[in-house]
Every structure is written in C-alpha cells, then in structure tokens.
Amino acid sequence: MAFLNDQDAAFVRKRFEQELAHDVTLEFFAPTAGGLALPGQDAEMAEYTRQILSEVASLSPRVHLNAHSMVAEPEAAARFGVTRTPATAIIGAQDYGVRFYGMPAGYEFATLLEVIIDVSKGAPALAEASKEVLGKLADEAHIQVFVTPT
Amino acid sequence: MAALLAIQSPRVRADIVEASEFPDVAERYNVYAVPKIVINDTTEFVGSQPEGAFVGYVAQAAGVQEGPPPAP
Numbered sequence: 001m002a003f004l005n006d007q008d009a010a011f012v013r014k015r016f017e018q019e020l021a022h023d024v025t026l027e028f029f030a031p032t033a034g035g036l037a038l039p040g041q042d043a044e045m046a047e048y049t050r051q052i053l054s055e056v057a058s059l060s061p062r063v064h065l066n067a068h069s070m071v072a073e074p075e076a077a078a079r080f081g082v083t084r085t086p087a088t089a090i091i092g093a094q095d096y097g098v099r100f101y102g103m104p105a106g107y108e109f110a111t112l113l114e115v116i117i118d119v120s121k122g123a124p125a126l127a128e129a130s131k132e133v134l135g136k137l138a139d140e141a142h143i144q145v146f147v148t149p150t
Numbered sequence: 151m152a153a154l155l156a157i158q159s160p161r162v163r164a165d166i167v168e169a170s171e172f173p174d175v176a177e178r179y180n181v182y183a184v185p186k187i188v189i190n191d192t193t194e195f196v197g198s199q200p201e202g203a204f205v206g207y208v209a210q211a212a213g214v215q216e217g218p219p220p221a222p
Binding site: 045081084086090092096097098099100101102103104108111114115118119122123124126127129130131133134135136137138139140141142143144145146147148149 | 152153154155156157158159160161162163164165166167168169170171172175176179181184185186187188189190191201202205206208209211212213214215216
C-alpha cells in the first residue's frame, strides 16, 4: 500500500531533486526484520515505518534505506546509538547525530522530509552568533524533541 | 531546529521522539504538550522557539567555554 498519493509523491520527488546535495542513508532499526515477525503493535508500527521510509527512498536516487534488526544486529544498533525501536538514523556526508524515533506519520512526515534535506545539505544557514555559541560548547548537548503526529 | 544545531556542531545530537509511541519516555520527561524539548535532562521548554532562544537553552545545558580561542 502506498502512503503517498501521486500528487504528494511528485511534490516530494521534486523537492528532493531541487534540494538534496549529499546522499542520505536512512539506517532503520526494527525490533526484528525479515521473515521472523514479533507479534504485537510494536512490530506492526515498525513495519509501517519501514514501508514509509522505503517509499521515501524510492523518490530519489540520493536517498537510501538500510533496514536493520535490533535483535539480529545489536552491534549496528550500538554503532548508531539506537536503544529503542522503531528508530531511524539519518546519515548524510557524515553522521550528525540526528535520529527519528517512531513512525513519521501525519505532521511528522513533513518533519522527516525537512530533516533529510537538512542533513543532505550539511551546512545549516544559522546566524553567526548561533554558530559562535555552538562552537564554544563546554560539554555535549543531547536534545530530545518530543512530538506527536497530530 | 534541533537537527540544524546537531548538523552544525559535533557536540550536539538530536533525537526526534514520537511521544505516543514511547509512553515510558514521554512519562519520564512529563510530556503533556508538544513540541517539548529536553536537553541533557537538565533544561527543558515547550513550544517552538526562535533560533537564538533555542541556542541559548543549549548553551545553558551544555555550558560555554569563555575566554579567547586557543592560539593557532
């Protein structure tokens, strides 16, 4: 089943064409993958998420999807710092530490698109004052943004 | 905005968390309204913020090194 209708797909395809600079890889983690399905809502949510990401990746040759199993590939999960699923690490020219936890549906689909484009560009248009402060941070900053799809 | 700051700085990482799918995490951080932003478990705010204010919260959570930059 397609999540995007033809009009939306065309819109996303065009934005990707115009705005993507570097390739972006979506490193997706489900509780499991392949033929072994875990029962329950979590597995279903993860599968829907994988389908959405797959559809997004199909809209540009610059967007790639790697689907992982948290159970079968714990070392990959550790490499991307993923501890819960469904999780998507959005990787551009380098790993900027941007992760999306949950299903990117509703408003959050738009958020995912923006993040993919931002990561692809890699050089955010921030104010000089912001860049200066960010360049002088004493410790690491872990930002968690809680959102809902509606 | 959080993602842009993470892209800009290697010291910043950003998680976007769909709250309803992770009720345990949402409960831990008392998420009653969205967007809610939590930085290093110490600094938090609700609602969209302009760039300068957001960066200010990040600076508050992570601290800023004062003084002149080291000589090249």
